[in-house]
Amino acid sequence: MLKRSRELIQAYQQAPWRRQMQVIGFIAAGLVAVSLVGALYLNITARAATAGRQVQNLQSDVADLEQKIEDLKTELAFIASVESMQQRAADLGFKPLSPNALTYLSVPEYQGRPSGAQLAPRAGAQFSAAARLPAEYTQSLFDWLSQLLGVLGGF
Amino acid sequence: MPREHTWRYLSTALFFGLIGLLIFWRAYSVQTGDQATAFLNQSEYFSRLLKTIYPPRGEIYDRNGNLLAGNRTVYEIGVDLASLKEQDPKAIALALSALVGSDYNRVLEILAQAKSQNLIYVVATDYVLPEKVDLLKSYNVNLPPEEDDSFLCSNDPALAALICRPHLARSYPERDLASNLLGFVTQDSNGNFGIEQQYQDLLAGQPENIWVPTDPNRVQELPQVPGGSSLVLTIDRQIQAMVEDILDEHIEKTASDSGTAIVMDPRTGEILAMTSTPRLDLNDYQEYVNIFTDSKPYNRAVGQIYEPGSIFKVVTMAAAIDLGLVTPETVYLDKGIFNFGGISIRNWNGQAWGEQTMLGCLQHSLNVCLAEVGSRVGQENFYRYVEAFGFGYPTGVDLFNEATGTVRTPDETGWYPADLATNTFGQGLAVTPMQMVMAVSAFINDGKMVIPHIVKAVVQDGSQYNLSPQYAGQPISEETAHTMAQMLTDSLEMESSKALVPGYRLAGKTGTAQIPTDNGTYDLNQTNTSFVGWGPVDDPRFIVFVWLERPETSIWASEVAAPLFADIVERLVVLMNIPPDAQRVVAQEN
Numbered sequence: 001m002l003k004r005s006r007e008l009i010q011a012y013q014q015a016p017w018r019r020q021m022q023v024i025g026f027i028a029a030g031l032v033a034v035s036l037v038g039a040l041y042l043n044i045t046a047r048a049a050t051a052g053r054q055v056q057n058l059q060s061d062v063a064d065l066e067q068k069i070e071d072l073k074t075e076l077a078f079i080a081s082v083e084s085m086q087q088r089a090a091d092l093g094f095k096p097l098s099p100n101a102l103t104y105l106s107v108p109e110y111q112g113r114p115s116g117a118q119l120a121p122r123a124g125a126q127f128s129a130a131a132r133l134p135a136e137y138t139q140s141l142f143d144w145l146s147q148l149l150g151v152l153g154g155f
Numbered sequence: 156m157p158r159e160h161t162w163r164y165l166s167t168a169l170f171f172g173l174i175g176l177l178i179f180w181r182a183y184s185v186q187t188g189d190q191a192t193a194f195l196n197q198s199e200y201f202s203r204l205l206k207t208i209y210p211p212r213g214e215i216y217d218r219n220g221n222l223l224a225g226n227r228t229v230y231e232i233g234v235d236l237a238s239l240k241e242q243d244p245k246a247i248a249l250a251l252s253a254l255v256g257s258d259y260n261r262v263l264e265i266l267a268q269a270k271s272q273n274l275i276y277v278v279a280t281d282y283v284l285p286e287k288v289d290l291l292k293s294y295n296v297n298l299p300p301e302e303d304d305s306f307l308c309s310n311d312p313a314l315a316a317l318i319c320r321p322h323l324a325r326s327y328p329e330r331d332l333a334s335n336l337l338g339f340v341t342q343d344s345n346g347n348f349g350i351e352q353q354y355q356d357l358l359a360g361q362p363e364n365i366w367v368p369t370d371p372n373r374v375q376e377l378p379q380v381p382g383g384s385s386l387v388l389t390i391d392r393q394i395q396a397m398v399e400d401i402l403d404e405h406i407e408k409t410a411s412d413s414g415t416a417i418v419m420d421p422r423t424g425e426i427l428a429m430t431s432t433p434r435l436d437l438n439d440y441q442e443y444v445n446i447f448t449d450s451k452p453y454n455r456a457v458g459q460i461y462e463p464g465s466i467f468k469v470v471t472m473a474a475a476i477d478l479g480l481v482t483p484e485t486v487y488l489d490k491g492i493f494n495f496g497g498i499s500i501r502n503w504n505g506q507a508w509g510e511q512t513m514l515g516c517l518q519h520s521l522n523v524c525l526a527e528v529g530s531r532v533g534q535e536n537f538y539r540y541v542e543a544f545g546f547g548y549p550t551g552v553d554l555f556n557e558a559t560g561t562v563r564t565p566d567e568t569g570w571y572p573a574d575l576a577t578n579t580f581g582q583g584l585a586v587t588p589m590q591m592v593m594a595v596s597a598f599i600n601d602g603k604m605v606i607p608h609i610v611k612a613v614v615q616d617g618s619q620y621n622l623s624p625q626y627a628g629q630p631i632s633e634e635t636a637h638t639m640a641q642m643l644t645d646s647l648e649m650e651s652s653k654a655l656v657p658g659y660r661l662a663g664k665t666g667t668a669q670i671p672t673d674n675g676t677y678d679l680n681q682t683n684t685s686f687v688g689w690g691p692v693d694d695p696r697f698i699v700f701v702w703l704e705r706p707e708t709s710i711w712a713s714e715v716a717a718p719l720f721a722d723i724v725e726r727l728v729v730l731m732n733i734p735p736d737a738q739r740v741v742a743q744e745n
Contacts, residue, residue, distance in 0.1 A: 049371040050371075052373070070226045070228070070323055071226075078328040081329050083396075104734040116219075116611055117217075117218060122619055
């Protein structure tokens with residue numbers, strides 16, 4: 001073993017370029033490691049940025065869609081307005097009914113049309129929380145690590 | 156490595172090392188030097204954008220869920236001054252004046268002013284309808300139209316600086332239907348008149364300013380800005396449309412100056428329809444100044460007071476019965492004149508009607524009889540009842556700018572004993588139609604007055620809050636209320652009134668009132684004619700009040716207001732699915 005070590009030391013002393021190669025090798029390995037970490041970081045950052053941009057676009061889409069829904073509701077109300085419906089009824093040959101032309105039928109236990117529109121559940125009902133951004137889009141690496149450690153610490 | 160090259164390597168390494176040090180030193184000095192704060196602020200400024208989120212204004216529905224007031228997209232058209240070329244302003248002004256209706260010179264003036272102030276963006280016009288923006292997007296016929304979702308307004312290179320930003324604005328699908336009670340929203344997002352002003356805070360919601368990071372790595376969830384609350388009204392749009400149509404028809408037929416009508420559910424105080432003239436297409440609210448000239452009230456039903464005339468006799472009679480001074484059968488000898496407080500009261504036809512019961516006094520609407528009954532009630536009691544019936548106070552109806560009316564009482568200066576005599580038959584005091592309707596509701600609700608209201612439910616944060624009826628006190632006993640209801644039913648039937656509708660028992664009272672002039676006398680040729688009634692008598696489902704101002708075909712309410720009441724009721728019973736009394740009673744018995 002000692003002999004083998006001496007042989008190696010002698011070989012390096014005889015060829016100093018080997019020592020230089022070793023230094024270069026260490027530096028190169030360090031550079032490769034830094035490059036790998038950098039590439040990984042860039043990759044993750046780029047993906048996070050893309051996801052973030054997608055979220056922004058989706059938020060914009062939500063706003064657009066909400067606006068379109070408002071538009072369509074109002075447009076529908078214009079189409080179904082009293083004036084419009086009366087005109088359509090008149091075009092189809094309908095006329096306003098007089099009390100004399102009306103026959104009422106007694107339907108046992110029929111309560112009639114419910115009074116008043118119900119546009120939403122009555123106050124007091126429970127609702128599930130609105131959809132939120134998943135944690136992956138909002139937490140940092142450190143947040144994720146601490147959460148993970150917290151979970152692991154629980155075991 | 157040859158030793159003679161060593162100095163080259165060392166000098167190169169030294170050079171790059173020095174550059175590196177210089178970079179570090181500069182970075183350090185920038186971050187700690189005098190300019191550090193400025194740079195920090197600048198980076199902070201560009202790292203986020205201030206965005207104001209305007210919640211959509213709450214919608215307004217009728218009682219069956221039909222939209223009466225909603226929102227629709229309109230566009231703000233602005234100019235990106237940085238990309239504006241020399242010839243562009245004229246092209247922009249021309250395009251906006253031709254397609255959007257802007258003033259050519261005004262647009263040029265706005266652009267010139269903005270340029271001189273070194274602005275980067277200026278609003279040329281706003282609230283432009285999508286149809287007009289579509290015309291701009293395909294302005295150049297030789298080029299494909301601009302995309303719908305693009306901020307660019309036009310496909311024409313000369314209009315490349317035009318930016319179209321969509322936003323929501325109020326829209327009224329029913330146009331002028333129920334306009335007197337809805338009110339309108341102006342471009343500053345403020346409600347004017349009616350529901351829009353009364354419930355401005357609830358409908359508008361709270362705009363929220365938020366900072367949005369420009370760095371996508373720092374994207375955050377946008378806060379949920381709650382929209383304005385939506386309102387469900389008690390109005391039924393079919394009944395509303397019917398009442399408006401019939402009122403307009405009668406105004407034309409009787410050549411009246413204006414008209415007012417209210418339909419209310421007497422049990423709950425829910426107003427099913429309310430209208431007056433003139434009306435306004437709410438999508439074109441700028442016409443308000445041309446339509447409502449000479450201080451015309453926006454909603455006469457709650458905003459205008461008038462001398463009610465004989466319709467007010469029901470209050471006097473109710474007070475006398477409630478005090479036990481008279482009964483429907485009490486006999487009165489009408490001599491055609493009654494002197495009180497220094498004035499002489501005469502009947503509407505100037506004649507003596509001889510022996511009459513109290514029912515006859517109401518049926519023939521005798522001023523002399525009611526004035527004498529009022530004098531027996533006494534000033535203290537009479538005004539106590541007037542106050543208890545809510546006259547001189549707002550009814551509490553949830554509409555903006557409700558008038559209170561005018562009632563002079565004995566403890567006020569300017570009151571004379573003669574006022575008691577004239578007040579008993581509705582002269583010398585002023586009320587609103589809404590007050591009259593609320594007072595009459597006491598005869599239907601066992602003596603209790605129901606507070607009229609127009610909002611049935613509020614929809615907020617995904618929940619609906621339904622509102623309950625409220626009562627405004629009990630001016631008369633249950634027994635008096637029943638007696639009055641019976642008297643007003645009988646008097647209408649015995650009079651063979653034009654207000655009657657075959658198949659339905661109705662109760663009601665006409666009111667013909669001369670109109671006071673500026674010099675303190677009454678105009679003998681012009682009247683306010685009104686009628687208030689309800690039905691079916693055994694199960695009241697509606698109170699209808701109508702008022703025609705200064706009709707020309709006849710000055711008598713029995714000739715002009717009563718037929719209007721009958722026409723409304725005839726259609727109302729169909730829309731409310733109320734079978735004739737005979738069929739309804741049989742159905743109930745089965």
